[in-house]
Amino acid sequence: MFELREEHLVQLLDQNCFVKPSKGMVFFGLRGCLPIDLDDYSFSDKHLLQVANINYLNPRCTLGQWVPGKGFAVFPGSTVPSQTYVSKAKSRNGMGANQLLTGFYEDYRKGVHHAGSRSGHEAFRQVNKLPIRRTADDLDFDVHDRVEFMSPFDNLHSAWSMGVSDGYASAGCQVVVGYPKCKSRKNQPNTGAWKAFHGNAYALPQDSFSYFLLEGRDAQKVALNGTSSLTARLRYGSKGKLVTRLQEELRKKKFYEGRLDMDFGVRTLLAVLNFQATHFGLEASDGIVGPNTATALNLTLPTIKDHAPLEELVGEPSTPIFSELHNPLQ
Template identity: 35%
Template sequence: MSTYNFTISDSALRSACEFHNIDISDNEDEMILFAIRGALPAAEGISLLDYSDHTKFESEHLLQRVKVNYYYPRCVIGQWLPSERKIAIFPASTVPNLKVVQRNKKKKHQFNCMQPGFYNYRKGQHSGSNSGFQPHRALRLQSKITFRRANFTLQNKQPVIDYGPSAYIGTGNPGDNIHCARNNTRTTKVKALKGQDFSYSFCMSDYYSSYGCQVIVGCPEQYIPRGQKSGNWNAWEEFIGNVYDHFAKEQQNFKYLLIDSFNMQKIAEATSTDIDLIKVVHGSSGPLVKRLQEGLQKMRKSSTGKPYYSGTIDGDFGANTAKALIQFQKDMHSGKAYGYANEATFKSLGMSLATPV
């Protein structure tokens, strides 16, 4: 098996929540949505598996860690039924598409990249009005998030976008909904990517439409071009059908866990508590969040003498805690910020994460 392959399951997702101080006790009887940035379906013997095998609810699915390239869907978005301990996986993207950014007349730094965290969505229409482009039933962002914006540049006439630690990071609700990627059978043709050892037969490639929204490969059936048919390529129809018509028919609100594949693989393979895997992120709650808030409240800005955090010590990592943490990290790391707190962050606040997960 490839060293980049890992198994995603109910137990792995529960471990991810524990390591990230995320409480799902109120959501055990609901569908929880999750996304893994930089991952695709995988199987032993080939690099990538026909993703239609992963859209069925099973106890576990095999994934492969891949590099996000902002051109092709290189993420998965999943549906998790904690009460049944089952998950389904759908090919997706959690980052903007470079082709879309390049064509857009807006300023090229206005395209969001949602940062890992635990967020809130609600059933609703995308794009929010009947006059919008291809309005369809979807999931609408209901909470403030932590997100990055980065400058769009050309290098050797090729578009480049960078969402690294030096890129702008802030909080708010930019309307990054979960909707279809607006694919059809012509834009989901499989192609081999140059320089990457993927199976030609199963490599998902080509266009997806996103300015920063979370998108699932496929298209609502009413927008499929005449003469074409829905099929295994149309993961969106199965995803949204599960949400509206089947497994979550009566549910209105959905939690959404976003994590990158490197951390997810480490957590899935962890055999004991590893302090390096513990993080406090947007949407975390509990004692470690309280300690973070207390630490940020005690620390003073050199420019004003005021505390970084002046809100309530409530143990809930929301927008105010995120803003305080971001500013503290920028001051400590020459303008670089990560938007989450790990052991290094706690040490810089004069504390330690050495608390059982």
């Protein structure tokens, strides 16, 4: 068990060279991690969490909503597909189920998941191309599974789930425990954690939400780190001069032919995966630039000692983030 504080979310952004939000609400996911209090959806500057083993049968992840400077809320859910879909996809060379790589993703936009169907419901649609893994050899996902970059329509929606002991519905989408308001449920209200998650976001004038996804153990390490410095990491969605230096080193070694653009996008990801597979073997090709990969590339990862004050992430104090009619922070 560990206590995740708002300052730790800032540190996770810093450590991974993710762009810091300037205003509004941000979504985040922690894979393999659950809230201790599964029914507490309140906004606070801290929450208790615990690392959990992914089993593809039950929700074993945390989805979060964060308004910098005003706290964050956590919800049980899943960031991996359920075994029902993975099993069916296995016989189709992995087509039909996927697992999103960790990283920073922009533009989860208000919209309808499964529009036109009886299960269609208000959710958060993602239509951009994303880096995903597909498995064709077993019923879980690991570094041996192929990476594709495509538009899998991995939205963020209701899990159709009673709780963390129940099953859930996801072929690769990010899902929150609960049931949605939709025709197949005779338009009964949203339930469970999904009711709170949906209500918080849909009460805002904000239409698009950024989302960063990490492993639960990443958050645990930062939370338990104390005052020690953190070593930077680079992964999909990282931005900045350190990414350019990574691209330069990959180019020197003939693994990267793209632009030096400070953006860890698909070309940089594929270059890192190929470099790792060549130098360490496929079992080490996770697409994340940590100390071992950096050393092999002659790249120095800086330590993150002085974190930006939380106040720097907050917009103008006079600018209301939530409507006066519905403020989930009250």
